[in-house]
Amino acid sequence: MLRWFFLSTLAICALQGATTASQTVSMSIASISNLTTSGNPNAMSVSIGSDGTGSATDNTTTYTITSNTNASGTLKITGIISSGGNMPTNTTLAVALASHSGSSQGSQTLTSSSTDLITGLPTLVSDTGSITYTFSVQNGWTVPTQTISRTVTFTITSAS
């Protein structure tokens, strides 16, 4: 009789204790690195001086970089002329990206090969900086009047 009472009590206690339920919740924050620009710069017009040189600048646009990548090391931003080919002889297009989070490399001449513009960017970053273009002409009396259009692409890459 005692055994029966003991077993019954155990069973009732077990039922009364089953008042919890569990769930395993899995959450992810996706890795994203974004680089955007505010728009295209204004047209830059050069009037050649008597010495055959001239330059024009534009700093009306900005870039914004955001990243939450969990990669090791640092990031950098490179620039390249991605459409239109290299600049005509005796002309150059240079660009400088200002940075609060990384090291700006100053004004760098753009070609159809990538050039470092900012280095040492942290992998967790949210920053906005100005873009300054400089269009220069040398020996301008050897270059015919023309309009030049180029597409410039900025890219975030791992610095390692």
Added chain:
Amino acid sequence: MSMRRWIFLLSCGTLPLQSAFMTQNAVIIYVSERSDLSVTSNPAAMVISLDSSGYGRVIDDSTYYSVYSNKKEDEVKITGSIKRGGSMPDHTTLSVQLGSSIGTSLGLQTLTTSNVDLVTDLPAQASDTGQITYLFQVTDGWTIPAQTITRTIVFTLMEKD
């Protein structure tokens, strides 16, 4: 006296004797107190893609809970807490809401390692099924690395305070 009459008289004489040996049993039927809380499954993985401001949110409402109780008295409530994995990382929150037809759902409540009320005023005798809604949110997401976070959530049915 015919045989039939003898049998009848003998039968009548034995009835009072037999009643003297009858006993009564007191039958006690005990309905044991029982409370059950169950969930249908785990929610689907929740993946956030941050927007430009570093904010992101995702909702899962694919699972349900069921509650059964036959307690004699006292209202009951359902609480929730993070049982395994520790508190959520900085700039992230996990909230949960339990829908209820017979109690009072307290809406979305942020989960921590301490119990938080999710449904109150459940009657002592309850039978109900409700939707579980999880909300995973990230703020200032550019200050935390991409990662996967796993937490075990425990729901508890307990007597009202």
